[in-house]
Amino acid sequence: MNADSDTAERSSSMRDMRELTLRDMRELTLDEVRQIVVDFGEREFRARQIVQWLYARGVESFDAMLDLPATLRAHLKQNFRIGVPAASVVSRATDGTRKLLIRLADGEEIESVIIPAEGRVTLCMSSQVGCAMACEFCATARMGLHRNLTASEMLGQIFAARSELLPGEEFTNFVFMGMGEPLANYPRLIQTLTIMTAEWGMNISPRRITVSTVGLIPAMERLLAEIPVNLAVSLHATTNELRSRLAPINQRYPLEDLIAACRKLPIKRRNRIMFEYVMLAGVNDSIADARGLLKLLAPLRAKINLIFYNPFDGSNLRTSPRAAVEAFQAILKNGNLTATIRESRGLDIAAACGQLYAEQHRAT
Numbered sequence: 325m326n327a328d329s330d331t332a333e334r335s336s337s338m339r340d341m342r343e344l345t346l347r348d349m350r351e352l353t354l355d356e357v358r359q360i361v362v363d364f365g366e367r368e369f370r371a372r373q374i375v376q377w378l379y380a381r382g383v384e385s386f387d388a389m390l391d392l393p394a395t396l397r398a399h400l401k402q403n404f405r406i407g408v409p410a411a412s413v414v415s416r417a418t419d420g421t422r423k424l425l426i427r428l429a430d431g432e433e434i435e436s437v438i439i440p441a442e443g444r445v446t447l448c449m450s451s452q453v454g455c456a457m458a459c460e461f462c463a464t465a466r467m468g469l470h471r472n473l474t475a476s477e478m479l480g481q482i483f484a485a486r487s488e489l490l491p492g493e494e495f496t497n498f499v500f501m502g503m504g505e506p507l508a509n510y511p512r513l514i515q516t517l518t519i520m521t522a523e524w525g526m527n528i529s530p531r532r533i534t535v536s537t538v539g540l541i542p543a544m545e546r547l548l549a550e551i552p553v554n555l556a557v558s559l560h561a562t563t564n565e566l567r568s569r570l571a572p573i574n575q576r577y578p579l580e581d582l583i584a585a586c587r588k589l590p591i592k593r594r595n596r597i598m599f600e601y602v603m604l605a606g607v608n609d610s611i612a613d614a615r616g617l618l619k620l621l622a623p624l625r626a627k628i629n630l631i632f633y634n635p636f637d638g639s640n641l642r643t644s645p646r647a648a649v650e651a652f653q654a655i656l657k658n659g660n661l662t663a664t665i666r667e668s669r670g671l672d673i674a675a676a677c678g679q680l681y682a683e684q685h686r687a688t
């Protein structure tokens with residue numbers, strides 16, 4: 325490398341570092357943008373123009389905000405940035421599932437999954453880099469927690485994934501079931517959901533958004549009081565002994581407290597709480613487990629999703645055979661509990677949360 329190219333590279337990386345210290349514009353609410361605009365001496369309606377460009381049109385630079393005065397554009401450029409995450413790896417499964425590994429500005433990586441099924445296109449989103457919850461059946465748990473995602477990084481997954489949609493495809497549903505425990509990143513999750521659901525933001529109905537939690541009780545109660553999204557609770561066991569092994573957070577929030585808290589949640593009359601139950605051969609898939617589940621959920625308006633386990637390297641757990649899953653489902657249905665089976669999607673691309681990350685980092 326000669327001296328000129330060395331200098332050019334240094335100044336470009338200094339520019340990149342300076343960029344990173346700027347606040348990301350794509351995590352601001354309308355009120356926050358309004359304040360910025362007014363402080364600059366512009367009129368309030370400019371704030372609506374800016375959020376339209378950011379969230380509805382998804383532009384990636386201030387230069388693209390053509391109806392703003394040049395002075396305001398220059399001010400924004402000088403003081404803010406627009407996070408533009410991109411997929412560093414995209415794996416495409418034969419069933420149409422696409423898994424994206426998205427590289428963040430600091431080099432960390434997260435996973436998002438596009439799942440087309442039964443007339444819907446669902447985006448499965450991450451909320452943290454890694455996770456601290458240590459669930460035994462989860463590949464992400466093996467990473468530990470690296471850090472929380474910002475609101476702009478959570479939203480950025482939607483923009484990055486949109487570029488992977490096929491002609492005619494559009495996202496119909498959004499689920500926070502990727503890497504991380506969303507409720508452990510509460511303030512940023514609320515900021516993200518606010519922008520996703522606001523009429524001035526992405527204008528997505530909260531009914532199309534599901535937040536999955538392993539059972540952080542105080543945050544579950546707060547979330548539904550703030551934004552009426554759907555809640556999915558990861559259950560996976562019917563006794564404290566087994567649940568504490570599979571999902572150690574159970575030691576802090578045991579089953580009886582979790583069920584009591586679910587009873588009190590402000591669920592609309594026609595809605596039900598979704599419980600998730602990963603089917604593990606010889607661990608939680610017996611007839612007695614199914615009966616235990618019926619008893620546990622009897623006081624609730626609940627439905628349950630039985631999930632085929634996606635095994636990953638280093639895990640001793642195995643998925644239950646289809647016959648066992650169907651027998652389990654039949655017992656629940658006979659007990660008048662709505663029980664669906666979630667087919668394993670994208671098996672050929674390591675679709676369990678955290679697997680693509682693990683594979684890439686083994687490869688490098």
Ligand code: SF4
Pocket residue numbers: 455456457458459462463464465502503504505538677
């Ligand atoms: S299952 Fe969810 S909460 Fe549990 S370790 Fe994995 S990402 Fe975290």
